[in-house]
Amino acid sequence: MKRRSKSKSSVLLLLSVVIIISFAFIGFKGLEVAGWRVKSFDEGITKGLDLQGGVSVLMEIVDEDVSSDVLERTKQLLELRVNKIGVAETVVTVEGDKRIRIDIPGAFNSSEIVDGLTKTGNLEFKDSEGNVVLTGKDVKEATAILDDTSRPVVSLELNEDGQSKFADVTAKNIGKSIGIYMDGEAVSSPVVQNAITDGKAVINGMSSMDEAKKLAGVISSGALPVTVEAASVKNVGAQLGAEALPNALKAGAIGVGLIFVFMIIYYRVPGIFASIALTLYISLVLLLFAEMKVTLTLPGIAALLLTIGMAVDANILIFERIREELSRGISIKSAVKAGFENAMSSIVDSNSTTFIAALILYFIGSGSVKGFAVTLMIGIVLSLFTALIVTKTLINLAVEIGLLKSLGQFRVKRGENNA
Incomplete structure (x- = not known):
């Protein structure tokens, strides 16, 4: 019975590792089978102005006493108007009581866009x-x-x-x-x-x-309920965006790579499983970005790297708790169980306070601040899942099959006492 359980755990562990690595590989490289293509994360994620250049237009309503309903209706019409003239992946957000920001990634003529947006459409x-x-x-x-x-x-x-x-x-x-x-x-x-x-x-x-498309877009969107004018127009060069994205990705890859190296060297076998769980975490975050149509910006990448750090911190807390339990002389299986239980409250508390801060940023912030907050909240939720569920499952399976059976694999010396 024990041998059958061990065999089942071995299969589950191997299958889990293969699925995670395959999922990450397909996500980063893409896949094409019999004419059916799975887009890579790079193809599926919408990139912001700071990553690919474009135009950012801040429209301001001239009329006085604008209600929230009118503001929302104006926002919807402006968004429809921009998309009708053939501009995709726009980000339209309300700023304050009378302003609407329209970020349009890609190389476009800002004067033509402003002209189309300021028409009342009557x-x-x-x-x-x-x-x-x-x-x-x-x-x-x-x-x-x-x-x-x-x-x-x-x-x-x-x-x-x-x-x-x-x-x-x-x-x-x-x-x-x-x-x-x-x-x-x-x-x-x-x-x-x-x-x-x-x-x-x-x-x-x-x-x-192009002129015909612009006029058709204005007519289709309908007349604006208020008069708007361009408060500011900012052009972000495509060259700046083209340089920013590879540099950001390179910095992220180096940072994540160093984290993996540290985890494996310092925590040994458990560090390997933590790195596999972190690989799944990063893949899930990017998949969610693509599915939710989240616009990725440089602040968003910073938030992603921050949440990776928090996910690593959760694993470190867990492993240190396990090492403390092992130093007390209890079995590895009991130490792993106690380590996860003792670390959970600290992990949940720290992540909860950060989530609340991100929530506040989302409601009071605008533009890239909102993007940073959204990325941070998504990352926090998924980091909790991978640390408390995925890492725990992998470690427990490794203990079950005897892959983790010595104190040295946790960097704990026999007879060591931290008390």
């Missing part, structure tokens, strides 16, 4: 006498396309109410022009050739496809 169709016959509320969808002559235009599809209005207006204005105005400025004045009953219209006069 779309109007006016007949030849200047009467407003349709508004942006009657538009179902706006799309930038190329017409039959390969010129960029904005194709409009009206909703059911707008389709009925447009059919009536065009029937009454055959041979006359219907002006299309954006924020009071005429962008197109097509002449009605016949009644349009399918609810489709075209805005022409675009000089480029």
